[in-house]
Amino acid sequence: MKIMVQKYGGTSVAGLERMRKVLSRVRNGLDEGYKVIVVLSAMAGETNKLIGLANEFSAKPDPEEMDALVVNGENVSIALFSLLAKSEGIRAKSLQGWQIPITTTDAYMKARIISIDEARLRNLLEDHDVLVVAGFQGVDCKGRMTTLGRGGSDTTGVALAAAVKADVCEIYTDVDGVFTTDPRVCSAARKLDRICYDEMLELASSGSKVLQIRSVEFAKKFNVPVRVRSTFTDDPGTLVTQEDDAMMEDLVISGIAFDRDQCRVTVYKVKDKPGVAATIFGAIAAKRILVDMIIQNTSHDGYTDMTFTVSRGDLDQTLAILAGVGDEIGAESVQHDTNVAKVSVVGVGMRNHSGVASTMFQALCDENVNIKLIATSEIKITCLIDEKYVELAVRALHTAFGLDKELKAAC
Template identity: 45%
Template structure:
């Protein structure tokens, strides 16, 4: 008998009529032969109302008491949902997070799940009940109620699906599914039939508001297919399935995202020596600041600039942390800019189809949009642009990759479920061990690539179209580029660095020298470098990952020349004679979380 977890968000249970509609959906699934677990959020704006009420009572409410207060919103919803199911002739039981056995750490307001007991839920399911679970909450080892923070009910739903071995986790919301970009700002956005966990992790971290990153991390770690559907459509109209497969094998890009609420900080003139990046990221991690786009240019005269982006809400705290680090490092200073946006293209197809970055750069150049910084990963290219041009940049990228048109052949719902089921054929003891620390950082591998060369074009004009011209020249030479980093421009000049296969080093240098003679700039190259990387789940939500990585490399005397980051990967370029030592250091540093 199949098991389904159905999650209903606040807008889907905002009033009595919607609660009864959700109850009918659950009963219908049960009548069709499935065992059903429901996860519900607080009704409508109930949580906001409770936060406002707390603010009226006192200026700075204690975090523990806020969790006690906010958890009541979901308890109201589960009780009403059980009443609705009973009234419709069904059998149901409502359970709080603590009654289910959701154990968390003691970080009030942003607790992480440590384990979930399945016994009580399984017993009620065996008795024919629909189990209605309160989302967003759990209890710590002292029995205190905790809440999971933003996206907590999604996280609860996918976590329960993982523990119960559910066939699918259905997320009911007020949108039809996952779109190629935000349909509110791009009318030509198209609903995708499916999207991979890796792609959705990137899109979620870039601002796609349909799902929160933590819930997707659970889905990826435990191979849970997640079906995002519209709760207002009372038919079997499919939404979008988030699972192990991409929508299509013949498209390099699946989605485009625009991150509007970010700020850029640059630590200027950082001494180019082992440990500099570790010091900076360590200060940011101590302030619990999640850093997104990290760009370090190649050192010159013993100094390098390190830029990164943070949420606007974290700008002041990040600036303070960066200034502290700059003082410790004897850097030249810190510059900040809150008027930037980041446009990113994401797709598993980038791994096998080259030229994606060049197409993006050309599209932005044709629109006259200047790129302030670039960073890449195996499945993402991100460009920092002026905030006033962000929406235009997103539309240009969406148009360039023809994302409004459905692919010729799309992965089906059935294929995604089959792939997830096959991936779950794992040793039962191994699964149990993973479930005992559900939200722990998981590193899938520490890698070393010894096949690359590094070519840098310095002091080239920081104007629209420069990146496109650089990569046109490289492509014309028949060279496939791996890692791309463009640093933030200073005084109208910028630096672009790229790694290429070692056998293509001379061709790349020749191509860029010819271009530099035309547009200006200086070529610096290294015919052999190594790329070290770590890949896994929880890379961004665990703020200390970068600090741990760079501290390990610093302790081993390995100097980092370039940095590229994504939601699932951090890559650094180091000297060719330091790669092996760096890999040993990373394997030792992450031995406790490698799976």
């Protein structure tokens, strides 16, 4: 049995005409001899509408009932698409998370998939040619609906592909694929034909919104090649796959990412002793605030400064937390800066090439962009800069790393 998974986002299912377009793509898969598992998001705007209602009904919505509410957006999509498919004679069936089941943890609003009943899916595929699965949702061991967090439909798609060992996994979206950087910021940006999981992970965590980061982790863990492509064009898109040694030499850097939703917080002159970092970040993590960059430089005279970045929406709460633990860590002061942004260069190629960092810093220097913080991972270098320079920096780096030309492959 040849199986293809196709996942469509909210803009791809917004209304009858777009669903017809989706159906024609599904039909192409059938014509090629595949059984097709279609994963759908809620129609564009529906999830936000439900969340808006929840906030109207409760100042602090209960997460369990919130999930019971928002899953209905996807449930409407899959039933409507199944009606459409069946009316055209296709043997289709809609499936909510609990009907498969897609079993998850009970961490409502950010549940993680535990297991998917592969045998049942294969059984259903014996009698049906198209299974229409609700994205973003699952069911916990108590039989309550759960959701996987924003963008979770990508994860549903990849997880289903992994579970049934699908031959093809396509994530349809409203852009043509993964680009070297955001084309709205840099007109020289190029679509990549190929990118490897690690690069995609770093890009996703650095502001590229093409794929949900957890879906990429899933794809990497189960080695599911994922094709990201547009619902609205015939472009073959970008294949996200394993690193391929043969192509390693092609390109040092495969993409420039950036994120404006950042602010810097520095805790000055804390005692350089065990437990200080744990106290600070433990208190922040307890409030479920995501900390991005963390920098601690060498200490002077037994004191050090601790700097990190958080999303702007989390700043006030973060400052309140720091005020609370201030005595404990004996800090001199806490300062912050909201006019900052993050730019990153990402590429597995940098492992084998020296000089990536200096090229990056020089390119920024040439444009008079001051670097406020630097952080590195194995395949990424990130600089925090003044927000007003972000477009300039992205374009300069794009040119400096030779991305401004036709590309064959990225990794």
